Amino acid sequence: MAEDIFFVAENRSGVMADVSFEIAGLAREIGEKSGKSYAGLLLGGGEVPALAEQLVVRGVSEVIGIQHEALAKYSFDGYCQALKQVIAERKPYLVLFASSSVGIDAAPRLAAMFHTGLASNCMNYTVEGGELFFERPGFNGKLRLRVKFAGQPPYFATIESGAFKQLPAGGAKGKVSLVSANLNPSEFRARLLEIVTPSKGGVDISKAPVVVAGGRGVGNKENFHLIFDLAKALGGEVGASRPVVDSGWVEYERQVGQSGKTVTPKLYVACGISGAIQHLVGMRGAQTIVAINKDPEAPIFNVAHYGIVGDLFEVIPPLIEEIKKMKG
Ligand SMILES: Cc1cc2nc3c(=O)[nH]c(=O)nc-3n(C[C@H](O)[C@H](O)[C@H](O)COP(=O)(O)OP(=O)(O)OC[C@H]3O[C@@H](n4cnc5c(N)ncnc54)[C@H](O)[C@@H]3O)c2cc1C
Incomplete structure (x- = not known):
């Protein structure tokens, strides 16, 4: 036909x-x-x-x-x-x-x-x-x-x-x-002999109900503790954009996007991530997307359900405090 x-x-x-x-x-x-x-x-x-x-x-x-x-x-x-x-x-x-x-x-x-x-x-x-x-x-x-x-x-x-x-x-x-x-x-000019699965660091962000992801806006590896703290407060895993992984701030298993993992959590919090298309393909299936970015024009806001325009270093610490208070 x-x-x-x-x-x-x-x-x-x-x-x-x-x-x-x-x-x-x-x-x-x-x-x-x-x-x-x-x-x-x-x-x-x-x-x-x-x-x-x-x-x-x-x-x-x-x-x-x-x-x-x-x-x-x-x-x-x-x-x-x-x-x-x-x-x-x-x-x-x-x-x-x-x-x-x-x-x-x-x-x-x-x-x-x-x-x-x-x-x-x-x-x-x-x-x-x-x-x-x-x-x-x-x-x-x-x-x-x-x-x-x-x-x-x-x-x-x-x-x-x-x-x-x-x-x-x-x-x-x-x-x-x-x-x-x-x-x-x-x-056949080439034959597949073996599929070698890379050893995993024990993290599988694709199954996490909450993913808090950090991008280049986090600034450096030391600052990344903020992303880990927010993920912990929300009971989630930490994800990252590719430049963060390329810079060695977190391991590759946490990369979200075209050349990383595709995640569909209930909640995805993007912190200091611009929203390049290669990142979006890995997370735009999330049920709720929250973006924290100091640039109001950042493309991540086009896919976010909730957007916070602001400096993540000012937004995240009180957010963690509020979540902790809510949890009692
Ligand atoms: C073939 C190919 C495959 C790729 N695969 C992937 C992939 O799998 N995953 C991926 O993520 N990328 C991938 N990329 C890279 C992608 O194109 C982008 O370069 C990358 O996603 C940008 O990462 P970022 O948003 O962290 O950084 P940037 O684009 O530099 O954005 C940083 C953002 O942080 C904000 N910011 C800065 N400081 C603060 C602050 N203090 N508070 C709040 N906000 C702040 C800025 O306004 C900016 O929007 C790929 C590219 C190619 C060509």
Whole structure:
């Protein structure tokens, strides 16, 4: 069907990555707005049918499972050859990938194979007069670019994690179609030998109900105790923007954003953080966002539910005192 929107679900060693549900939700939304159907693609080995179930029970009408033992681990030759075969046959309009290590590796290769367009790191979209526009960061994140595809489909896009809501549970159960890929693993030019998980410092901010994050506005490592004190008072974890991590004020596990963690806590308090797009993608799914910044024009206020314009060194200490009083 030439009008399909495909999303490529991510099978991470037999576990469905959360971002798969985000791009599934996006595929459905774009489909509804542009009058197109949508379907999921899922690659892997014997685990594919069980994983595909996780999508169809959420109402994805069709998941095409591409099964081959050589797809049990990611390789660009395996994935791209398998996807090329299905895409050439089904001729979708658009194929969505997560902006993950798999998506940023495979999507541009496929776009090149089909001599067509790729919109990368997309964070928003509009459908106007039946035409699809994506928004993506440009010029090192300083500008937001609005792009549209030229030439003939299939078009390809990679989507930032955290930029879209997950496909909600429910809806009529869809079907899983299994297809096999014609692959010759001995011709693969690179093979994934092992996934080495970095050792964790014991902090997992992605699960914390409250995250108090500090940015460059905190000034230095010594001042960061203020952020730890506020997090402790609120019963939360400490997060940080990238320059803070790059400067060694806190460990990488605490970085929020495009190249760090995506967090969706009940409460996110951003202290001395400007609100660059790469930071926002990691936290704008929080239920309530409070921003403390001395610059009233700081972009963080565009996403904050509550904004405090002021010097964090004057705002945070009395805030901690008040919280302590409230807790008795
Ligand atoms: C490919 C790529 C990936 C990236 N990934 C990430 C990522 O994962 N996470 C991330 O955070 N960034 C990321 N960045 C960097 C991002 O573009 C920004 O540079 C960064 O988020 C800015 O951090 P900041 O807000 O702490 O610092 P700044 O932009 O310098 O902002 C500091 C803010 O503090 C305020 N301030 C200063 N003093 C005070 C005070 N006393 N009281 C109150 N407010 C004060 C200022 O008004 C300002 O708004 C990435 C960039 C690129 C290019």
